[in-house]
Amino acid sequence: MLEKAKIFVKRGDGQKETIEVLFNPSEYVIEKGNKYSWQEIPGLSTPVAQFVSGESEKLTMDLFFDTSEKKEDVRNHSSKISDLLNIDKDLHAPPVCEFRWGTVSFKGILESVSQKFTMFLSSGKPVRATLNVSFKKWQSITEQFQETPRQSSDRTKQRTLKQGEELWIIASQEYEDPACWREIAIANDIDNPRILEPGRQLKIPRLE
Numbered sequence: 001m002l003e004k005a006k007i008f009v010k011r012g013d014g015q016k017e018t019i020e021v022l023f024n025p026s027e028y029v030i031e032k033g034n035k036y037s038w039q040e041i042p043g044l045s046t047p048v049a050q051f052v053s054g055e056s057e058k059l060t061m062d063l064f065f066d067t068s069e070k071k072e073d074v075r076n077h078s079s080k081i082s083d084l085l086n087i088d089k090d091l092h093a094p095p096v097c098e099f100r101w102g103t104v105s106f107k108g109i110l111e112s113v114s115q116k117f118t119m120f121l122s123s124g125k126p127v128r129a130t131l132n133v134s135f136k137k138w139q140s141i142t143e144q145f146q147e148t149p150r151q152s153s154d155r156t157k158q159r160t161l162k163q164g165e166e167l168w169i170i171a172s173q174e175y176e177d178p179a180c181w182r183e184i185a186i187a188n189d190i191d192n193p194r195i196l197e198p199g200r201q202l203k204i205p206r207l208e
Contacts, residue, residue, distance in 0.1 A: 004020050004021060006020050007084075011095055029059070031060070036050060062130055064129075078115060082115060094110065107137065110134070115131050158201055160199060160201060165198075167181035
């Protein structure tokens with residue numbers, strides 16, 4: 001028997017709901033990306049990329065609904081999904097849900113729904129619809145910190161200043177962010193970053 005895709009919903013009052021799709025999707029798309037800030041540094045031909053944050057994964061697909069044989073209003077089924085956009089009175093936000101199908105498990109919030117009705121009874125009652133749905137991944141702050149490796153820039157280092165080096169260059173190498181040169185200046189009591197003596201031992205502080 002072909003396994004049906006399901007959407008599991010947890011409400012703010014603790015109630016759990018399972019929504020089974022009528023027909024499995026023929027395909028789905030998962031998108032993932034990162035966000036960068038581009039720093040323009042005098043003397044360099046291209047900006048320096050500074051990592052800002054990851055962007056939430058997005059799961060999109062088309063779900064097909066057809067109740068023409070039973071002559072039932074298709075919205076009785078499709079609305080169960082579109083209603084996931086509604087604000088939960090206990091959460092004060094739409095509920096978190098999980099899409100599961102086979103080996104696919106995607107926990108997130110429903111970001112958008114587009115409903116297209118394509119067949120109607122003589123009464124005007126819709127009996128066929130296609131829903132384009134988009135889920136965005138949801139994780140708590142604790143879950144994100146547990147899965148994200150954080151090893152660079154977490155220990156204080158010592159470094160010898162070389163001829164021609166400037167603090168923004170060191171910050172770019174150590175932190176991948178030239179704008180963090182002030183952290184090095186503060187840690188080493190440097191009042192004027194333009195006056196640096198080669199051979200000086202610099203303390204490279206950890207970033208909090």
